Amino acid sequence: MNVEAKDLSIKGESIQTLYGSFLSKAFLVNRRYQRKLVWTVEEKRSFIDSIVNGYPVPLVLLAEVKTEKGRQLEIIDGMQRMNAIMSFIEQEFDIDGKFFDLDTMADTKLLKDKGEIIQKTEVLDRGLCANIVRYNVPLSVFQESGKSHIDEVFRRLNSGGRHLSKQELRQAGAVSKFASIVRKLSSNIRGDSSALDILDLNSMKNISITNKNLEYGICVSDIFWVKNNIISKEDLRQSKDEEVIADMVAWIALDKGLRSSSEILNQLYGYGDYDNKSTDAALSSQVELQIQKINEEIIISNIQLVFDKLIEVINISGKTFNSLLFDNQQAKIARYFQVVFLALYKLLIEENLDIIDRTKLIKHLDKAGDKTISLAAGGGNWSAKEKQTQINALCGVISDCFDKSQANDPARNQWITKFENILMQSSTEQTLYDFKVGLHSLAKEDNAFNQDAFSKIIKTLTAMANTLPKASGYCIIGVADNENTAKSHEKKYNLKYIKYSKFFVTGVNSEAEKYHTDIDKYFTKLSHLIKNEPISERDKDNISRNISIVNYFDKAVIVLKIESGDKPSVYQGKYFVRHGSNISEVAPENFSELFQRFQ
Template identity: 35%
Template sequence: MSITPRGMSLQEAYRNYSEGKFLVNRKYQRKLVWTVDEKEYLIDSIINDLPIPLILLAQTDDGKLEIIDGLQRMNAIISFVENRFSIHGKYFDTKQSSRAKQSAEEGIFVPITDDTQLLDAKVCANFLDYQLAITIYPTDNEAEITDIFGRINSGGKQLSPQEKRQAGMLDVLSDTVRKVSSEIRGDSSKDILDLAEMPEISIDSNRENIGYGLIAEDIFWCKNGIIWKKQLRDSEDEEMILDIIASIVKDEPLAKSRELFNKIYNIENNEHKEFNSLLVKYGVDRIMHEIKVTFSLIEGVFEDQNTSIINVVNPKSRNPVKESFYSIFMSFFHLIVKEEKSPADSAEIVKALHGLQKKMTSTANYSVTPDREKNINLTTGLIQKYFVKKDPPVLRHGAGLALDFENSIRRAKIESNRYECKQGFYDLSNTRDLNENLYDEIIETICGIANIGPEEDGFLFIGVADKEADAKRIQVLDRIDYKTINQRHIVGIDRELELQKGSLDDYINRLLNKISKSNLSEPLKSQVLSQLDVIDYKGLTVLRLRVPRQKELSFVDKKSFVRENSNTIELDGPKLVAISKLFN
């Protein structure tokens, strides 16, 4: 196969970007990690007409371009055109690009209009004419693309050890590590994203303020002092998730080391085969759920006491508390998953863990299995009396679903067609009337979400307002303090139980009866009825209806619906035919 590099002007690159042609596959691509300084350095090279490294793309069957190598560079170029940062105090003049001007007019970004802050028009014109060295690989075979990425990056000096391990890997273990890590960080998303969506799931910091969607200091790992921002960007959180998964499936603490991690990720080694086999036997869905529930409850315990793990286990320290956290996690996991208990007294648990790090057995990197077992047993002994049996177990109910819930709310911003939020069934007028029509809207929305396509499930939340004005109105009317996640506002339904003068069961049964008696087609109706979860999110009760992916088009009576962004629309003849083809 002959592959010849060609030139692509930055003007053409921005046009492709604005038309949604650049794709990013998160199965092998890392997040956006460049600092503003690194972006400025690249732009300075382009303005000075210096060569920059080749960008490698793969062309898909529908004519789109998957970025194999060059993600950071491409994002830097697009960000500069869209005035996200300046070079030597000067911004790109968006008037020099009709596409950029159009994007600004559509509200995609806010342009700099002060002429004194803009680069000279000639500089901007030359910038747009700059030719990127592009190679387009004519395949959309995921295995081939991932192999190419792995070969390119296996010796890459800029990749961290864990990123090098993940490069080119498509096995069960590496995929599970990636997915669980994304859930914990809060950047969970579909596998294939538009390049424009990448900033939303990339990591910023309070100091840098690049404009990415996640703030490192707010992410579980950094907030609790387990690892710091640079380590997070270097994917050391994924190393910790690998350590946890391997320990769970092997049913003993891993004798961790960099060498062992390398072997686990090398398909030629027995360790790779062993841990992939153990994971499959244990169950991917099972382990993902158990780990996420355990994380949710650990976070809840420390948040209840308004403290962090580092401040409890090693006060006044500035060193990350990786191994202390490992012991805490494995102890919680044992009590929650194996003994099916729930934390009953956050204050006493936190008190018992005070100064834990100094009590632990210390060896080089805490990597010896017997010593790790001692540390886990020590931790369990300190906290186990503050855990109790509950029915139903927290593993399948309530607060244990908090992490899943947070990630769903975050995903709703970039996948708005698969997620719908309703504040409740009572309107926000002074008379607080029950909105009976909302039940019909919900049924049509369920149908619309199911008809997006057979790739993924969707969700509908009750007790979440998508408008801040509604949340503030509820705060006044019902005297509740709402919580905000990524511009969605958690208001709960507890307040509506008082309005209906009934129990939570009454509230749920009313909704389920409406769905049951509706003309929503099968098997969708039965599946939705069996997949309602009650989530306890920081003292606020939220209902979650899962809309399972379907194998065929769904209907409400003789009508069919689909979601377009956050709107539910009825399908007419041509659209009905087009949507039905998605299920063939």
Template identity: 40%
Template sequence: MAILRKLDIRPESVESIYGYYRKKMLLVNRKYQRKLVWGIDEKEKFIDSIYNGLPIPLILVAVTKYKDSTVYEIIDGMQRLNAIVSFIQNEVHLGGKYFNLETLALTKALKDKGKIEQKEPKLSIEECLEITSYQLPFSISSYDKEADIEEIFRRINSYGKTLSSHELRQAGSTGTFTQIVRDLAENIRKDVSPSDKILLGNMRRISLSNRGLKYGIDLRDVFWHKQSILTENNIRASRDEEIIAHLVIAMLLDYDINISSTSLDRAYGLSDDNEENIDTSELIKRYGGPEFIKLQFESIFQEIQNTLDAYKFNFRTLLFREPSKYMNNAFQAIFLSFHNLLVKEQLKIDNYRELNKELNGIGDKYITPHIEEIRHRAARKRVIDSISGVLRKHFSKREETDPALSNGVVKLESLLSASKTENSSYDFKQGFYQMDKENKNIKEKVLRTLCSFVNLGRNAVGYVVIGVADTKHMASQFEKYYGEKSLQFNDFFINGIDAECQKRYKSLDEYRTKFEQLVRSSDIQPEYYKSQILKNIDLFTYRDKSVMILKIESKDDPLKLNGKFYHRQGTSTEEVPSSSERELWGLFLK
């Protein structure tokens, strides 16, 4: 089936192009278009080509609808179209002279209204007419669906060298991984737009400009340039997105991947051998979803930013006393070291200033000696371990739950693995309701079990995990009852609480609140255990499933629930007979 429904190639004057711009008819789709990156030199050279009558490449647009108006979506030629607008609006010049606003009725009217200011010296009207009458090759296409426009863009740019290798990756893939990288990059560069589709006039406001232009984002203020990690040209070529892509895939694969163009091609699903491509959609789902990944990435990034801001050194001068050209690899090593400490080890930074001091010269000592091999996974892992070891003394255990820095996969799998060695301190429930005709609410039973862990003695710790079945029979019963499969880890089956929540509650918040209400209404003595239970309710995402962990730690006293003591007998919860209460108190004697 043909992608193209209609094609009309015709000449359009520069004057007409500017008219389309003023009528808000030129639309940019950021889903596949790269940034506005031409600087003053590129724009002036392009205008010079027009003035001298040199041929220029075809400008390709597609007819589409935007906010109930018919517009031209730019497929190829965005930089050229923007250069024309910049010249006519006196933002760039030709040979030291600016466009004469008296040349066109439209520009004269804009000048008279004070919307455009005439700069001096200016070209003659005759010289300007040479430019505005120039006929550009303009191709107007029609398509049945938006995906066809994206496909044409990818094909056009895959044949040329106008885009960098990473821009071609971004243009060649429109999946979730691509969107995560794009969103993170825009947030860091600060060129965020409310939607992917944006008029060229608004696109200019978030373009990456240099100091000679009064609009857009000054590249000198972008994090990557300010920290001397990337040059202006690097950022224009999307090397920042390349770094982010490497980091995201490293997070998803637990650092077990090389830093290479081949690795990125596999992550974007662009490998020549389809079997080599990485199923990033599944990895993203398992990690906790795109929003969680972006939140966690930005949280780590902010902690790095906070550390750098503690003293006014930039990244390069802080890490390296000697010149280094491998700043992108160095940043990845530091980022993943922070990820290791903040997420994997669940630590928090104690003092940003002291941590900043510790980073002073760390690149010379731990990164430079391995710089030739740091692109390989094993060498990078050694560097991460070394840097983590040096920085760890400025971190401490995080007591409070931080959803952005909590890795649900690491958390749950670590707990499940630990339960195999001390099963009397763990209990697993597929949910708060039995899966039978009675559908009995077992919240009170869960609370009794949780409280019983305290009565194992001083300093005992107990967990009840809601959303996990510890037998295959229970997992099969769950699938039969709710019609959803569980995820297996070792001998456990993670079914999550989402299906039960959807059946019986309005939201996960209500699911949690109902248990909190039970705790508050129960007579728990001493009272401090009640506060501890409420504080330690941890609701998080494991891959694509919601899981709740209830935790309790014994202190100086045994716990009495609604006037009774309970204790664990193997994997069962039983009431402590009055004849054994003295023995129970003996477990708490100092």
């Protein structure tokens, strides 16, 4: 590992000091290797109880890294513990029915006085709270010397398997195309994806997986795998969903059937003894070569398309995947899911077909786990022969529900999970996302198209493009930014919205039909208006190519997207940047710094 003693700093820091650093966003989380935020509220309470009782807690390991904001601290080990401390202070959970007293620290009192944190009741004794914030958390800080250095520290720290599951160890720090596909697809389907790999600890709670219906994060019961009784909550915490995705990606990428086993997964990741570099990497090399031939983004796109088709079918059936397949729900049905998914993949992607009769398909899938799919009991190895036989058998049964695809733009059909992830990513990277319920007033007396609002959208997109080089900014029309607006939309158009996490999807269907005849004419109008905006020809072309209508269940939404160019974007001869949800003009004295971002 080559970490010399002089590179290490071991000390204790009070919780009060740590919270001050937290407020200044000093703590970073690298999602390339760091596990999900998955501690339950009960686990957080247990950890705080240890602090209350003065018990020793495990050491938090940090790496001092250099960023554009200066020196920051990347959390290598202890993310769950750090989050538990910060979320307890910020009133997200209680201990013994009582909440942290915000008047205990100057920082929290100031936030309370400004209304940024609301004191919940009953309040914990202040003397006890003072003892908590004086508690010294043991920290070890080392100087990073490159990404591979931190990855190696992380792997060795967890190589005994005491902290992470086998799959989390396989994924931790893995930089292969195979690992990248598994990581992206898994987080997309769970809903905890982020636009960037590096997040500050403050943002992580917005995509944390919780066991309660909180105002933030993702309730574990709502995640696809758990909601459909395919994988248990505990297995999801152990990243069993990623094992299923890894199995399917390998099957799709490799042109020969591959059995499923823990050993095969290890080989696919080239994972073994990291002190012994002689691990057989033949299988990992094969899958990398095949992915390179097909293209990483195409594989992700195809798999996500099939997921979206399956989600639509399950939604129409009115059942969970488990109850659709079995007369009496079964435990551990991940293999049955793979058979169904890979059969759909074969028909939709490999044979370029489309579903023409969803009702009939649902009838074929009804009790298919009891009647059509026949799998040997038990776990362990799953032979390639059995997998292929069952996929072929199911394809034979359901093939009469498919016909040649007529879609000109397949991307229009794969937006369910992609759209949900845009919503969740906006929680951690607000600067690059904006939402509008529509471009016509919800007031009955005002039905005119709001040209100023549309121009502001375009101005906002140019500001997004200037925020980060190689950034992608989104504005989505058809999503309300709060429930009151969503209810106003519902009242005007008599159309129920869809709630996803803390977002309210209204769609623009009713607005388009009421004022523009249909959604296609509305789309055409917006496309033409882009050309009249005071922006560069490059940005007009980029936004025009990236505007699209996508369907989220029965809601049509319009997505406008901009990609940063090789120089800053201009609006009406001026440069703008975005901070959070606010736009500000770049002063001439700051032009140099703005242009340097694009060098």
